[in-house]
Amino acid sequence: MRDYILLYINGEEQRITAAQAFQPASDYLRLDLGKCGTKVVCAEGDCGACSVMIGRLDGSGEKLDYVPVNSCIQYLYQLDCSHLITVEGLKIEGQLNPVQQSMVDHNGAQCGYCTPGFVIAMCGLANDLKCPSSNGTADCQKLGREKFASGQKLTEELVKDSLTGNLCRCTGYEAIINAGMAMDIERFKPFASLYNEAEIIANLKAHASQELLLEVDGCKAFNPTSLASANRFLADNEKVVIVSGGTDVSVNMNKRGLAPKAIMSTSALPGLDDLSLVETPEGRVMSIGARVTLRQLERAIKDLVPEFYDILWVYGSPQIRHAGTLAGNIANGSPIADSPPFLFVMDAEVEVTGLDGVRRIAMADFYTGYKTLSLKKDELITRIFLPLPKAEEILRLYKVSRRQHLDISAFTAAIRITVKDNKIAAARVIFGGVGPVVKSVPEVEKALLGKPHELATYEAAGKVAREVIAPITDVRASRDYRLALAENIMTKFFYESAAEDKERSLVCR
Numbered sequence: 001m002r003d004y005i006l007l008y009i010n011g012e013e014q015r016i017t018a019a020q021a022f023q024p025a026s027d028y029l030r031l032d033l034g035k036c037g038t039k040v041v042c043a044e045g046d047c048g049a050c051s052v053m054i055g056r057l058d059g060s061g062e063k064l065d066y067v068p069v070n071s072c073i074q075y076l077y078q079l080d081c082s083h084l085i086t087v088e089g090l091k092i093e094g095q096l097n098p099v100q101q102s103m104v105d106h107n108g109a110q111c112g113y114c115t116p117g118f119v120i121a122m123c124g125l126a127n128d129l130k131c132p133s134s135n136g137t138a139d140c141q142k143l144g145r146e147k148f149a150s151g152q153k154l155t156e157e158l159v160k161d162s163l164t165g166n167l168c169r170c171t172g173y174e175a176i177i178n179a180g181m182a183m184d185i186e187r188f189k190p191f192a193s194l195y196n197e198a199e200i201i202a203n204l205k206a207h208a209s210q211e212l213l214l215e216v217d218g219c220k221a222f223n224p225t226s227l228a229s230a231n232r233f234l235a236d237n238e239k240v241v242i243v244s245g246g247t248d249v250s251v252n253m254n255k256r257g258l259a260p261k262a263i264m265s266t267s268a269l270p271g272l273d274d275l276s277l278v279e280t281p282e283g284r285v286m287s288i289g290a291r292v293t294l295r296q297l298e299r300a301i302k303d304l305v306p307e308f309y310d311i312l313w314v315y316g317s318p319q320i321r322h323a324g325t326l327a328g329n330i331a332n333g334s335p336i337a338d339s340p341p342f343l344f345v346m347d348a349e350v351e352v353t354g355l356d357g358v359r360r361i362a363m364a365d366f367y368t369g370y371k372t373l374s375l376k377k378d379e380l381i382t383r384i385f386l387p388l389p390k391a392e393e394i395l396r397l398y399k400v401s402r403r404q405h406l407d408i409s410a411f412t413a414a415i416r417i418t419v420k421d422n423k424i425a426a427a428r429v430i431f432g433g434v435g436p437v438v439k440s441v442p443e444v445e446k447a448l449l450g451k452p453h454e455l456a457t458y459e460a461a462g463k464v465a466r467e468v469i470a471p472i473t474d475v476r477a478s479r480d481y482r483l484a485l486a487e488n489i490m491t492k493f494f495y496e497s498a499a500e501d502k503e504r505s506l507v508c509r
Helices: 025-032 098-105 115-130 138-144 156-162 173-181 197-208 227-236 249-255 294-301 306-313 326-332 340-345 442-448 455-468 479-508
Strands: 004-009 012-017 051-057 064-070 082-085 212-216 219-223 241-243 262-265 275-280 283-289 349-354 357-362 367-369 380-387 393-400 411-420 423-432
Touching: 004 197, 004 212, 051 115, 051 197, 064 082, 064 115, 064 197, 082 197, 098 115, 098 173, 115 156, 115 173, 156 173, 227 262, 227 349, 227 380, 241 249, 275 294, 283 294, 283 326, 294 306, 294 326, 306 340, 306 393, 326 340, 326 380, 340 393, 340 411, 340 423, 393 479, 411 479, 423 442, 423 455, 442 455, 455 479
Parallel strands: 004 082, 219 262, 241 262
Antiparallel strands: 004 012, 051 064, 051 082, 212 219, 275 283, 283 380, 349 357, 349 380, 393 411, 411 423
8 A cells, every 4th residue: 555646747746645635736846846737727627728647557567648638627646647748848858849849930929827737638639649549530531540740730620629618818819720730740659759758657666556545634545456445445435526527526625615524536446447438239329438538539430310419519618528538427427517418318327336246227316416426435436337339219409608619508408300201100219408317308398209209299398398307507507498498399309300301301312
Protein backbone atom coordinates (compact mmCIF):
# COMPACT_ATOMS: atom_id res chain seq x y z
CA MET A 1 0.00 0.00 0.00
CA ARG A 2 1.49 3.31 -1.13
CA ASP A 3 1.11 6.59 0.78
CA TYR A 4 2.28 8.96 -1.96
CA ILE A 5 1.21 9.89 -5.48
CA LEU A 6 3.66 9.22 -8.30
CA LEU A 7 3.29 11.87 -10.97
CA TYR A 8 5.59 13.05 -13.74
CA ILE A 9 5.43 16.72 -14.75
CA ASN A 10 7.25 17.69 -17.93
CA GLY A 11 9.36 14.54 -17.60
CA GLU A 12 10.34 15.12 -13.96
CA GLU A 13 9.26 12.70 -11.24
CA GLN A 14 7.10 14.06 -8.42
CA ARG A 15 6.23 12.16 -5.24
CA ILE A 16 3.30 13.92 -3.66
CA THR A 17 2.32 13.30 -0.04
CA ALA A 18 -1.15 13.34 1.45
CA ALA A 19 -0.64 16.89 2.72
CA GLN A 20 -0.45 18.12 -0.90
CA ALA A 21 -2.78 15.64 -2.59
CA PHE A 22 -6.15 17.17 -1.77
CA GLN A 23 -5.90 20.08 -4.20
CA PRO A 24 -6.50 20.67 -7.91
CA ALA A 25 -3.56 20.01 -10.22
CA SER A 26 -3.68 23.67 -11.31
CA ASP A 27 -3.00 24.82 -7.73
CA TYR A 28 -0.13 22.37 -7.35
CA LEU A 29 1.42 23.54 -10.60
CA ARG A 30 1.12 27.24 -9.83
CA LEU A 31 1.58 27.42 -6.06
CA ASP A 32 3.81 24.46 -5.27
CA LEU A 33 5.95 24.29 -8.42
CA GLY A 34 5.76 27.86 -9.69
CA LYS A 35 4.65 26.76 -13.17
CA CYS A 36 2.38 29.74 -13.75
CA GLY A 37 1.94 29.25 -17.49
CA THR A 38 -1.14 27.25 -16.52
CA LYS A 39 -3.81 29.87 -15.83
CA VAL A 40 -6.93 29.61 -13.68
CA VAL A 41 -10.02 31.67 -14.49
CA CYS A 42 -13.29 29.83 -13.91
CA ALA A 43 -12.12 26.90 -11.72
CA GLU A 44 -14.97 24.80 -13.07
CA GLY A 45 -13.72 23.51 -16.41
CA ASP A 46 -15.51 25.99 -18.67
CA CYS A 47 -12.81 28.28 -20.04
CA GLY A 48 -9.85 26.01 -20.86
CA ALA A 49 -7.18 28.44 -19.60
CA CYS A 50 -5.88 25.74 -17.25
CA SER A 51 -5.59 23.05 -19.95
CA VAL A 52 -2.72 20.58 -19.64
CA MET A 53 -1.89 17.31 -21.37
CA ILE A 54 -2.34 14.13 -19.34
CA GLY A 55 -0.58 10.94 -20.46
CA ARG A 56 -1.78 7.63 -19.06
CA LEU A 57 -0.71 4.07 -19.76
CA ASP A 58 -2.78 2.59 -22.58
CA GLY A 59 -4.37 -0.86 -22.49
CA SER A 60 -1.11 -2.55 -23.46
CA GLY A 61 0.83 -0.74 -20.74
CA GLU A 62 3.61 -0.06 -23.24
CA LYS A 63 2.85 3.53 -24.22
CA LEU A 64 1.18 6.68 -22.95
CA ASP A 65 -1.96 8.12 -24.48
CA TYR A 66 -2.10 11.92 -24.13
CA VAL A 67 -5.26 14.03 -23.99
CA PRO A 68 -5.96 17.66 -22.99
CA VAL A 69 -7.89 18.12 -19.74
CA ASN A 70 -8.84 20.98 -17.42
CA SER A 71 -6.35 20.89 -14.55
CA CYS A 72 -8.59 23.03 -12.32
CA ILE A 73 -11.00 20.10 -11.89
CA GLN A 74 -8.45 17.30 -11.89
CA TYR A 75 -7.44 16.72 -8.27
CA LEU A 76 -4.05 15.20 -7.65
CA TYR A 77 -5.37 11.90 -6.24
CA GLN A 78 -6.99 11.29 -9.66
CA LEU A 79 -3.69 11.67 -11.50
CA ASP A 80 -1.59 9.01 -9.80
CA CYS A 81 0.68 7.18 -12.28
CA SER A 82 0.35 9.66 -15.11
CA HIS A 83 2.52 12.15 -16.98
CA LEU A 84 1.38 15.76 -17.03
CA ILE A 85 2.72 18.19 -19.65
CA THR A 86 2.21 21.92 -19.14
CA VAL A 87 2.74 24.75 -21.60
CA GLU A 88 6.27 25.12 -20.22
CA GLY A 89 7.02 21.56 -21.31
CA LEU A 90 6.17 21.97 -25.00
CA LYS A 91 9.34 23.66 -26.21
CA ILE A 92 11.76 21.83 -28.49
CA GLU A 93 15.41 22.32 -27.59
CA GLY A 94 14.59 25.67 -26.02
CA GLN A 95 12.60 26.90 -29.05
CA LEU A 96 8.91 27.39 -29.65
CA ASN A 97 7.24 24.31 -31.07
CA PRO A 98 5.31 24.61 -34.39
CA VAL A 99 1.99 25.26 -32.63
CA GLN A 100 3.39 28.07 -30.52
CA GLN A 101 5.20 29.53 -33.52
CA SER A 102 1.99 29.50 -35.56
CA MET A 103 0.21 31.44 -32.79
CA VAL A 104 3.00 34.06 -32.96
CA ASP A 105 2.99 34.24 -36.75
CA HIS A 106 -0.80 34.72 -36.94
CA ASN A 107 -1.14 37.16 -34.03
CA GLY A 108 -3.09 34.63 -31.97
CA ALA A 109 -2.71 36.42 -28.62
CA GLN A 110 -3.23 39.84 -27.07
CA CYS A 111 -3.34 39.74 -23.26
CA GLY A 112 -2.11 36.16 -23.47
CA TYR A 113 -4.03 34.88 -20.46
CA CYS A 114 -5.96 32.29 -22.45
CA THR A 115 -3.10 31.54 -24.85
CA PRO A 116 -1.48 28.62 -22.95
CA GLY A 117 -4.80 26.77 -22.94
CA PHE A 118 -5.30 27.29 -26.68
CA VAL A 119 -1.76 26.10 -27.34
CA ILE A 120 -2.29 22.95 -25.25
CA ALA A 121 -5.57 22.17 -27.05
CA MET A 122 -3.97 22.58 -30.48
CA CYS A 123 -0.95 20.52 -29.43
CA GLY A 124 -3.40 17.82 -28.39
CA LEU A 125 -4.91 17.89 -31.86
CA ALA A 126 -1.47 17.83 -33.52
CA ASN A 127 -0.29 14.95 -31.34
CA ASP A 128 -3.45 12.98 -32.09
CA LEU A 129 -2.91 13.41 -35.81
CA LYS A 130 0.68 12.22 -35.58
CA CYS A 131 -0.04 9.40 -33.10
CA PRO A 132 -3.71 8.32 -33.42
CA SER A 133 -4.95 6.74 -30.19
CA SER A 134 -8.15 5.35 -28.75
CA ASN A 135 -8.72 8.72 -27.10
CA GLY A 136 -8.82 10.72 -30.33
CA THR A 137 -11.79 11.75 -32.41
CA ALA A 138 -12.96 9.66 -35.35
CA ASP A 139 -11.82 12.42 -37.72
CA CYS A 140 -8.35 12.47 -36.13
CA GLN A 141 -8.19 8.71 -36.43
CA LYS A 142 -8.93 8.94 -40.14
CA LEU A 143 -6.60 11.85 -40.86
CA GLY A 144 -3.88 10.44 -38.65
CA ARG A 145 -3.69 7.34 -40.79
CA GLU A 146 -3.03 9.49 -43.85
CA LYS A 147 0.42 10.99 -44.21
CA PHE A 148 0.22 14.77 -44.29
CA ALA A 149 1.69 16.20 -47.45
CA SER A 150 4.20 18.99 -46.91
CA GLY A 151 2.39 22.22 -46.14
CA GLN A 152 -1.08 20.63 -45.99
CA LYS A 153 -3.49 22.59 -43.79
CA LEU A 154 -6.00 21.31 -41.31
CA THR A 155 -9.70 21.89 -41.84
CA GLU A 156 -11.43 24.73 -40.04
CA GLU A 157 -14.02 22.28 -38.68
CA LEU A 158 -11.41 20.06 -37.03
CA VAL A 159 -9.58 23.02 -35.48
CA LYS A 160 -12.79 24.57 -34.20
CA ASP A 161 -13.88 21.27 -32.66
CA SER A 162 -10.58 20.94 -30.80
CA LEU A 163 -10.90 24.51 -29.46
CA THR A 164 -14.53 24.33 -28.31
CA GLY A 165 -13.46 24.31 -24.67
CA ASN A 166 -11.18 27.35 -24.87
CA LEU A 167 -12.47 30.90 -24.41
CA CYS A 168 -10.81 34.15 -25.46
CA ARG A 169 -12.13 37.61 -24.61
CA CYS A 170 -9.77 39.94 -26.47
CA THR A 171 -8.00 38.38 -29.46
CA GLY A 172 -10.98 37.16 -31.42
CA TYR A 173 -11.14 33.62 -32.68
CA GLU A 174 -10.29 34.19 -36.34
CA ALA A 175 -6.57 34.69 -35.69
CA ILE A 176 -6.44 31.69 -33.38
CA ILE A 177 -8.27 29.44 -35.83
CA ASN A 178 -5.98 30.59 -38.63
CA ALA A 179 -3.01 29.68 -36.43
CA GLY A 180 -4.46 26.23 -35.89
CA MET A 181 -5.08 25.65 -39.57
CA ALA A 182 -1.53 26.72 -40.40
CA MET A 183 0.17 24.40 -37.89
CA ASP A 184 3.10 22.58 -39.47
CA ILE A 185 2.08 19.03 -38.57
CA GLU A 186 5.15 17.56 -40.25
CA ARG A 187 7.46 19.48 -37.90
CA PHE A 188 5.42 18.78 -34.77
CA LYS A 189 7.17 16.30 -32.48
CA PRO A 190 4.85 13.90 -30.62
CA PHE A 191 4.99 14.09 -26.84
CA ALA A 192 6.54 10.64 -26.69
CA SER A 193 9.67 12.00 -28.38
CA LEU A 194 10.10 14.99 -26.06
CA TYR A 195 10.90 12.98 -22.94
CA ASN A 196 12.52 9.70 -21.91
CA GLU A 197 9.25 7.85 -22.07
CA ALA A 198 10.73 4.38 -21.62
CA GLU A 199 11.95 5.32 -18.15
CA ILE A 200 8.67 7.06 -17.28
CA ILE A 201 6.56 4.10 -18.43
CA ALA A 202 8.66 1.60 -16.51
CA ASN A 203 8.28 3.59 -13.28
CA LEU A 204 4.56 4.14 -13.77
CA LYS A 205 4.00 0.43 -14.43
CA ALA A 206 5.95 -0.52 -11.31
CA HIS A 207 3.77 1.75 -9.17
CA ALA A 208 0.42 1.14 -10.90
CA SER A 209 -0.01 -2.30 -9.32
CA GLN A 210 0.19 -0.83 -5.80
CA GLU A 211 -2.92 0.47 -4.10
CA LEU A 212 -2.80 4.07 -2.94
CA LEU A 213 -4.18 5.31 0.38
CA LEU A 214 -3.74 8.93 1.43
CA GLU A 215 -4.87 10.17 4.85
CA VAL A 216 -4.64 13.65 6.34
CA ASP A 217 -6.76 15.61 8.85
CA GLY A 218 -9.53 13.00 8.89
CA CYS A 219 -9.78 12.82 5.08
CA LYS A 220 -8.77 9.83 3.03
CA ALA A 221 -8.40 9.10 -0.68
CA PHE A 222 -8.17 5.53 -1.92
CA ASN A 223 -7.13 4.21 -5.35
CA PRO A 224 -7.93 0.47 -5.31
CA THR A 225 -6.42 -1.95 -7.82
CA SER A 226 -9.20 -4.55 -7.55
CA LEU A 227 -12.98 -4.47 -7.37
CA ALA A 228 -12.88 -6.48 -4.15
CA SER A 229 -10.81 -3.75 -2.48
CA ALA A 230 -13.13 -1.07 -3.86
CA ASN A 231 -16.22 -2.85 -2.51
CA ARG A 232 -14.64 -3.33 0.91
CA PHE A 233 -13.66 0.36 1.12
CA LEU A 234 -17.23 1.37 0.23
CA ALA A 235 -18.60 -0.99 2.87
CA ASP A 236 -16.22 0.18 5.61
CA ASN A 237 -16.53 3.95 5.08
CA GLU A 238 -19.48 6.32 5.25
CA LYS A 239 -20.54 8.64 2.42
CA VAL A 240 -17.73 7.69 0.05
CA VAL A 241 -17.53 9.92 -3.01
CA ILE A 242 -16.56 7.84 -6.06
CA VAL A 243 -14.51 9.81 -8.60
CA SER A 244 -13.81 8.79 -12.17
CA GLY A 245 -13.51 11.86 -14.39
CA GLY A 246 -14.42 14.24 -11.58
CA THR A 247 -15.97 16.75 -13.97
CA ASP A 248 -18.92 17.34 -11.62
CA VAL A 249 -17.58 16.39 -8.19
CA SER A 250 -14.52 18.62 -8.55
CA VAL A 251 -16.66 21.62 -9.55
CA ASN A 252 -18.68 21.15 -6.36
CA MET A 253 -15.46 20.94 -4.37
CA ASN A 254 -14.14 24.14 -5.95
CA LYS A 255 -17.33 26.17 -5.93
CA ARG A 256 -19.80 24.77 -3.40
CA GLY A 257 -17.63 23.76 -0.49
CA LEU A 258 -18.01 20.01 -0.94
CA ALA A 259 -15.39 18.45 1.33
CA PRO A 260 -15.79 14.66 1.36
CA LYS A 261 -14.09 12.75 4.14
CA ALA A 262 -13.67 9.64 1.99
CA ILE A 263 -12.91 9.62 -1.74
CA MET A 264 -12.35 6.62 -3.97
CA SER A 265 -10.88 6.96 -7.45
CA THR A 266 -11.57 4.36 -10.14
CA SER A 267 -8.43 5.24 -12.12
CA ALA A 268 -6.54 2.03 -11.23
CA LEU A 269 -9.40 -0.47 -11.37
CA PRO A 270 -8.83 -3.15 -14.03
CA GLY A 271 -11.26 -3.97 -16.83
CA LEU A 272 -13.33 -0.82 -16.60
CA ASP A 273 -11.96 0.72 -19.80
CA ASP A 274 -13.25 -2.07 -22.07
CA LEU A 275 -15.53 -1.05 -24.94
CA SER A 276 -16.96 -3.67 -27.28
CA LEU A 277 -19.88 -4.52 -29.56
CA VAL A 278 -21.67 -7.79 -28.84
CA GLU A 279 -24.04 -9.62 -31.18
CA THR A 280 -27.03 -11.11 -29.35
CA PRO A 281 -30.22 -12.86 -30.59
CA GLU A 282 -32.08 -9.60 -29.86
CA GLY A 283 -29.60 -7.42 -31.76
CA ARG A 284 -26.34 -5.56 -31.23
CA VAL A 285 -25.41 -4.46 -27.72
CA MET A 286 -22.57 -2.12 -26.81
CA SER A 287 -20.72 -3.07 -23.64
CA ILE A 288 -19.25 0.09 -22.08
CA GLY A 289 -16.82 -0.09 -19.15
CA ALA A 290 -17.37 2.38 -16.33
CA ARG A 291 -14.10 4.18 -17.02
CA VAL A 292 -14.61 4.59 -20.79
CA THR A 293 -14.51 8.33 -21.44
CA LEU A 294 -17.19 10.17 -23.32
CA ARG A 295 -14.62 11.00 -26.00
CA GLN A 296 -13.83 7.31 -26.51
CA LEU A 297 -17.53 6.48 -26.62
CA GLU A 298 -18.14 9.32 -29.06
CA ARG A 299 -15.55 7.91 -31.45
CA ALA A 300 -16.94 4.39 -31.23
CA ILE A 301 -20.59 5.32 -31.69
CA LYS A 302 -20.33 7.94 -34.44
CA ASP A 303 -21.38 5.64 -37.28
CA LEU A 304 -23.49 3.28 -35.16
CA VAL A 305 -25.86 5.85 -33.63
CA PRO A 306 -25.34 9.31 -35.15
CA GLU A 307 -28.13 10.72 -32.97
CA PHE A 308 -26.25 9.90 -29.77
CA TYR A 309 -22.97 11.05 -31.30
CA ASP A 310 -24.53 14.50 -31.76
CA ILE A 311 -25.62 14.55 -28.10
CA LEU A 312 -22.11 13.65 -26.98
CA TRP A 313 -20.61 16.28 -29.29
CA VAL A 314 -22.50 19.07 -27.49
CA TYR A 315 -22.14 17.46 -24.06
CA GLY A 316 -19.09 19.57 -23.16
CA SER A 317 -15.68 20.62 -24.34
CA PRO A 318 -13.07 18.10 -25.55
CA GLN A 319 -11.28 18.59 -22.22
CA ILE A 320 -14.46 17.55 -20.38
CA ARG A 321 -15.20 14.64 -22.70
CA HIS A 322 -11.64 13.35 -22.33
CA ALA A 323 -12.20 13.09 -18.57
CA GLY A 324 -15.93 12.47 -18.06
CA THR A 325 -17.49 9.03 -18.33
CA LEU A 326 -20.91 7.62 -19.20
CA ALA A 327 -20.97 5.84 -15.84
CA GLY A 328 -20.31 9.13 -14.08
CA ASN A 329 -23.13 10.85 -15.96
CA ILE A 330 -25.47 8.06 -14.87
CA ALA A 331 -24.27 8.02 -11.25
CA ASN A 332 -24.69 11.79 -10.96
CA GLY A 333 -28.43 11.16 -11.05
CA SER A 334 -29.40 14.53 -12.49
CA PRO A 335 -32.84 14.70 -14.17
CA ILE A 336 -31.30 16.93 -16.86
CA ALA A 337 -28.29 14.70 -17.59
CA ASP A 338 -27.66 14.31 -21.32
CA SER A 339 -27.12 10.55 -21.65
CA PRO A 340 -29.92 8.91 -19.57
CA PRO A 341 -32.79 9.65 -22.01
CA PHE A 342 -31.01 7.61 -24.69
CA LEU A 343 -30.20 4.83 -22.21
CA PHE A 344 -33.82 4.78 -21.01
CA VAL A 345 -35.33 4.71 -24.48
CA MET A 346 -33.04 1.83 -25.54
CA ASP A 347 -33.76 -0.19 -22.36
CA ALA A 348 -30.12 -0.19 -21.31
CA GLU A 349 -28.90 -2.02 -18.22
CA VAL A 350 -26.36 -0.94 -15.63
CA GLU A 351 -24.01 -3.60 -14.26
CA VAL A 352 -23.05 -3.03 -10.62
CA THR A 353 -20.55 -4.98 -8.55
CA GLY A 354 -20.58 -5.41 -4.78
CA LEU A 355 -19.43 -7.80 -2.09
CA ASP A 356 -22.26 -10.17 -3.01
CA GLY A 357 -21.25 -10.25 -6.67
CA VAL A 358 -22.48 -8.75 -9.93
CA ARG A 359 -26.04 -7.78 -10.85
CA ARG A 360 -27.77 -5.83 -13.61
CA ILE A 361 -30.27 -3.05 -13.05
CA ALA A 362 -32.58 -1.79 -15.80
CA MET A 363 -32.25 1.95 -16.38
CA ALA A 364 -35.99 2.24 -15.71
CA ASP A 365 -35.35 0.99 -12.16
CA PHE A 366 -32.01 2.67 -11.48
CA TYR A 367 -33.28 5.96 -10.02
CA THR A 368 -35.49 5.84 -6.94
CA GLY A 369 -35.80 9.61 -6.50
CA TYR A 370 -33.95 12.86 -7.07
CA LYS A 371 -30.24 11.93 -7.23
CA THR A 372 -30.88 8.67 -5.39
CA LEU A 373 -29.79 5.36 -6.91
CA SER A 374 -30.84 1.76 -6.34
CA LEU A 375 -27.31 0.81 -5.24
CA LYS A 376 -26.25 -0.95 -2.07
CA LYS A 377 -23.63 0.76 0.07
CA ASP A 378 -20.81 -1.47 -1.17
CA GLU A 379 -21.72 -1.41 -4.87
CA LEU A 380 -20.34 0.64 -7.74
CA ILE A 381 -21.14 0.82 -11.46
CA THR A 382 -18.78 -1.36 -13.50
CA ARG A 383 -20.39 -1.53 -16.95
CA ILE A 384 -23.31 -0.37 -19.08
CA PHE A 385 -25.04 -2.63 -21.60
CA LEU A 386 -26.56 -0.49 -24.34
CA PRO A 387 -28.77 -2.11 -27.02
CA LEU A 388 -28.44 -0.30 -30.35
CA PRO A 389 -31.41 0.78 -32.50
CA LYS A 390 -32.55 -1.62 -35.20
CA ALA A 391 -32.70 -0.57 -38.83
CA GLU A 392 -36.50 -0.35 -38.87
CA GLU A 393 -36.69 1.91 -35.79
CA ILE A 394 -36.86 5.70 -35.86
CA LEU A 395 -34.84 7.31 -33.08
CA ARG A 396 -34.56 10.98 -32.17
CA LEU A 397 -32.73 12.55 -29.23
CA TYR A 398 -33.25 16.15 -28.14
CA LYS A 399 -31.38 18.54 -25.87
CA VAL A 400 -32.74 22.04 -25.33
CA SER A 401 -30.34 24.52 -23.73
CA ARG A 402 -29.58 28.22 -23.92
CA ARG A 403 -26.45 27.67 -25.99
CA GLN A 404 -25.28 24.78 -28.13
CA HIS A 405 -22.05 23.88 -26.34
CA LEU A 406 -20.96 23.84 -22.70
CA ASP A 407 -24.44 24.26 -21.25
CA ILE A 408 -26.75 22.27 -19.03
CA SER A 409 -30.11 21.19 -20.40
CA ALA A 410 -33.45 22.79 -19.70
CA PHE A 411 -35.29 19.86 -21.30
CA THR A 412 -34.32 16.55 -22.88
CA ALA A 413 -36.25 13.91 -24.79
CA ALA A 414 -35.73 10.56 -26.47
CA ILE A 415 -38.33 9.11 -28.85
CA ARG A 416 -38.13 5.67 -30.45
CA ILE A 417 -40.82 4.54 -32.89
CA THR A 418 -41.42 1.51 -35.11
CA VAL A 419 -43.80 2.03 -38.03
CA LYS A 420 -45.43 -0.82 -39.99
CA ASP A 421 -47.91 -0.23 -42.81
CA ASN A 422 -48.01 3.43 -41.75
CA LYS A 423 -49.20 2.45 -38.26
CA ILE A 424 -47.16 2.94 -35.08
CA ALA A 425 -46.34 -0.59 -33.94
CA ALA A 426 -44.05 0.33 -31.03
CA ALA A 427 -43.39 3.56 -29.15
CA ARG A 428 -41.07 4.69 -26.36
CA VAL A 429 -41.07 8.29 -25.14
CA ILE A 430 -38.67 9.58 -22.46
CA PHE A 431 -38.50 13.09 -21.00
CA GLY A 432 -35.84 14.71 -18.84
CA GLY A 433 -36.04 17.99 -16.98
CA VAL A 434 -39.76 17.65 -16.20
CA GLY A 435 -39.51 15.92 -12.82
CA PRO A 436 -37.09 14.68 -10.16
CA VAL A 437 -35.88 11.85 -12.43
CA VAL A 438 -35.67 11.09 -16.12
CA LYS A 439 -38.91 9.29 -16.86
CA SER A 440 -40.88 7.41 -19.47
CA VAL A 441 -44.28 8.82 -20.40
CA PRO A 442 -46.57 5.79 -20.82
CA GLU A 443 -49.65 7.96 -21.46
CA VAL A 444 -47.98 9.46 -24.52
CA GLU A 445 -46.80 6.04 -25.69
CA LYS A 446 -50.38 4.75 -25.40
CA ALA A 447 -51.63 7.74 -27.42
CA LEU A 448 -49.27 6.73 -30.24
CA LEU A 449 -49.62 2.94 -30.38
CA GLY A 450 -51.72 1.64 -33.25
CA LYS A 451 -52.35 5.11 -34.62
CA PRO A 452 -51.43 6.31 -38.13
CA HIS A 453 -47.95 7.74 -38.56
CA GLU A 454 -49.24 11.19 -39.41
CA LEU A 455 -49.14 14.72 -38.06
CA ALA A 456 -52.52 14.57 -36.30
CA THR A 457 -51.38 11.60 -34.23
CA TYR A 458 -48.31 13.39 -32.94
CA GLU A 459 -50.19 16.62 -32.30
CA ALA A 460 -52.66 14.67 -30.16
CA ALA A 461 -49.81 12.90 -28.36
CA GLY A 462 -48.21 16.28 -27.67
CA LYS A 463 -51.39 17.50 -25.99
CA VAL A 464 -51.34 14.39 -23.81
CA ALA A 465 -47.72 15.09 -22.90
CA ARG A 466 -48.62 18.60 -21.75
CA GLU A 467 -51.41 17.21 -19.55
CA VAL A 468 -49.50 14.42 -17.78
CA ILE A 469 -46.19 16.04 -16.82
CA ALA A 470 -45.69 18.48 -13.95
CA PRO A 471 -42.41 20.37 -14.44
CA ILE A 472 -41.18 23.10 -12.12
CA THR A 473 -39.80 26.57 -12.78
CA ASP A 474 -36.11 26.99 -12.02
CA VAL A 475 -33.09 28.96 -13.25
CA ARG A 476 -32.95 26.97 -16.48
CA ALA A 477 -36.53 27.30 -17.68
CA SER A 478 -40.06 28.07 -16.61
CA ARG A 479 -42.79 25.50 -16.07
CA ASP A 480 -44.80 26.85 -19.02
CA TYR A 481 -41.77 26.70 -21.32
CA ARG A 482 -41.17 23.05 -20.45
CA LEU A 483 -44.82 22.22 -20.99
CA ALA A 484 -44.65 23.82 -24.43
CA LEU A 485 -41.47 21.89 -25.23
CA ALA A 486 -43.03 18.58 -24.23
CA GLU A 487 -45.95 19.22 -26.55
CA ASN A 488 -43.99 20.63 -29.48
CA ILE A 489 -41.26 17.98 -29.40
CA MET A 490 -43.76 15.38 -30.58
CA THR A 491 -44.61 17.46 -33.66
CA LYS A 492 -40.92 18.12 -34.28
CA PHE A 493 -40.29 14.38 -34.18
CA PHE A 494 -42.91 13.75 -36.84
CA TYR A 495 -41.61 16.41 -39.20
CA GLU A 496 -38.05 15.16 -38.87
CA SER A 497 -38.98 11.51 -39.38
CA ALA A 498 -41.19 12.40 -42.36
CA ALA A 499 -38.32 14.35 -43.93
CA GLU A 500 -36.03 11.36 -43.39
CA ASP A 501 -38.56 9.02 -44.98
CA LYS A 502 -38.80 11.31 -48.01
CA GLU A 503 -35.02 11.51 -48.35
CA ARG A 504 -34.72 7.72 -48.07
CA SER A 505 -37.40 7.31 -50.75
CA LEU A 506 -35.57 9.61 -53.14
CA VAL A 507 -32.30 7.72 -52.61
CA CYS A 508 -33.95 4.36 -53.29
CA ARG A 509 -35.55 5.39 -56.57
